[in-house]
Amino acid sequence: MxxxxxxxxxxxxxxxxxxxxxxxxxxxxxxxxxxxxxxxxxxxxxxxxxxxxxxxxxxxxxxxxxxxxxxxxxxxxxxxxxxxxxxxxxxxxxxxxxxxxxxxxxxxxxxxxxxxxxxxxxxxxxxxxxxxxxxxxxxxxxxxxxxxxxxxxxxxxxxxxxxxxxxxxxxxxxxxxxxxxxxxxxxxxxxxFGAPWREGAAARFAWANELPEVAVIHAHAGLTGAAVERMVGTGARGVVMAGVGEGNFPEDVRAALRRMRQRGVFVVRASRAEEGLVDREPDDDSNGFVAARALNPQKARLLLQVLIANEVTDLAAIQRAFDGN
Known part of the structure; x- marks a missing residue:
């Protein structure tokens, strides 16, 4: 047929x-x-x-x-x-x-x-x-x-x-x-090369016609917290930092991101490296940051947008969603 x-x-x-x-x-x-x-x-x-x-x-x-x-x-x-x-x-x-x-x-x-x-x-x-x-x-x-x-x-x-x-x-x-x-x-x-892993599975998240604003900032040598504040602006619900190495960035930037998190902005640490795996680090708990794991910055942005649109705002739940990809 x-x-x-x-x-x-x-x-x-x-x-x-x-x-x-x-x-x-x-x-x-x-x-x-x-x-x-x-x-x-x-x-x-x-x-x-x-x-x-x-x-x-x-x-x-x-x-x-x-x-x-x-x-x-x-x-x-x-x-x-x-x-x-x-x-x-x-x-x-x-x-x-x-x-x-x-x-x-x-x-x-x-x-x-x-x-x-x-x-x-x-x-x-x-x-x-x-x-x-x-x-x-x-x-x-x-x-x-x-x-x-x-x-x-x-x-x-x-x-x-x-x-x-x-x-x-x-x-x-x-x-x-x-x-x-x-x-x-x-x-x-x-x-x-392997068997299907989602046979018959329903959609993981509901479709949202409007996605919240999430900024992606590319880390580089000499980046300042003030510059990050300006680039993110006031309307973003989240920010993905495409950090150097395993999602790292200058301490001044880290302090700025902590202030954003205190204002309710979600922060995801990703990597600008082409094959960048970003695990959670000890300070993520106190900072309230999420580790992107294997997702590159552009995909981390989309996942965070979908999660916020689906009213998934608990940090542990957000981290589990990133871990699952």
């Missing part, structure tokens, strides 16, 4: 055009979903694809205005008994953030796969069609369900909680941390 998949398009490089096979610059989000699926039809994929355009923009511009209709469209597709899985085409710059937010707020009942490309559609070596064919292979596999939201890039399958963009160029631009890829995929084959 042919697998029926819903494809939701948001734009990005996978739908981009350069106007030349060798041009450096290009315009993201130029190809509509109908035209894209017409091109994909020539690949002979063993799936029936129906498409819907949610947005057609550079992923640098993606945020709540796209996330809300995208989330609603995915829920609608998951509720359709004739739909076996969902594919979301997305730009690579913020792909990991959209994937993680969806992973936090969607049930793990059917495959949901995000896919992008590092080269525009008319470039030499366009990787989008292969990545898309791989995504179809993954979304068509019943074993893809129960693994949370997945990302397919460069013949690898990543979990949303682990995936991160690590290069600005080249087709192999994504890696997973602390867990590497979940499987290897080609248009003809798929090999999983």
């Amino acid at each position: 042919t697998t029926r998949l819903t494809v939701l398009a948001t734009g990005g490089t996978i739908a981009g055009i350069a106007g030349s096979a060798i041009a450096k610059d290009y315009r993201a989000g130029e190809i509509g979903i109908d035209a894209y699926l017409e091109d994909v039809g020539d690949l002979g994929l063993e799936a029936e694809l129906s498409g819907r355009q949610i947005a057609n923009i550079d992923s640098a511009d993606i945020g709540p205005q796209v996330w809300a209709p995208l989330h609603a469209a995915i829920l609608e597709a998951l509720a359709d008994e004739s739909c076996q899985g969902v594919i979301v085409t997305h730009g690579t710059d913020t792909l990991e953030e959209t994937a993680f937010l969806l992973d936090l707020t969607l049930p793990a009942t059917k495959p949901v796969v995000l896919v992008g490309a590092m080269r525009p559609a008319d470039a030499v070596g366009y990787d989008g069609l292969r990545n898309f064919a791989n995504a179809v292979r993954v979304a068509s596999d019943p074993q893809a369900a129960g693994r949370g939201v997945l990302v397919v890039m460069g013949d690898r399958v990543f979990a949303a909680r682990d995936v991160r963009k690590v290069r600005t160029r080249g087709a192999e631009a994504f890696r997973g941390f602390p867990r590497e890829s979940l499987g290897l995929v080609s248009p003809a084959a798929l090999e999983w």
